[in-house]
Amino acid sequence: MTDNTHDHFDELLQDAARTYNRPPEEQDMPLGEMWDAIEAQAFPAARRAPRYAQWVRVAAALIVGVGIGRVSLSIGRH
Numbered sequence: 124m125t126d127n128t129h130d131h132f133d134e135l136l137q138d139a140a141r142t143y144n145r146p147p148e149e150q151d152m153p154l155g156e157m158w159d160a161i162e163a164q165a166f167p168a169a170r171r172a173p174r175y176a177q178w179v180r181v182a183a184a185l186i187v188g189v190g191i192g193r194v195s196l197s198i199g200r201h
Contacts, residue, residue, distance in 0.1 A: 146152075
């Protein structure tokens, strides 16, 4: 009686080892879709600043430059 129970337990244990948390077959896994999702989160598409933003930066640099020039001239006169 004990051997029969022991054999049944061994069979259950072996079956559990084979089937517990088994990964899906490789051909059933959506590897392309998984990689696309990972890639989209890890490497977001580079966004370019609108062209007007580039001109605003240039204009701001020119204004600062002209302002520094005028201040330095007025300090030199005194």
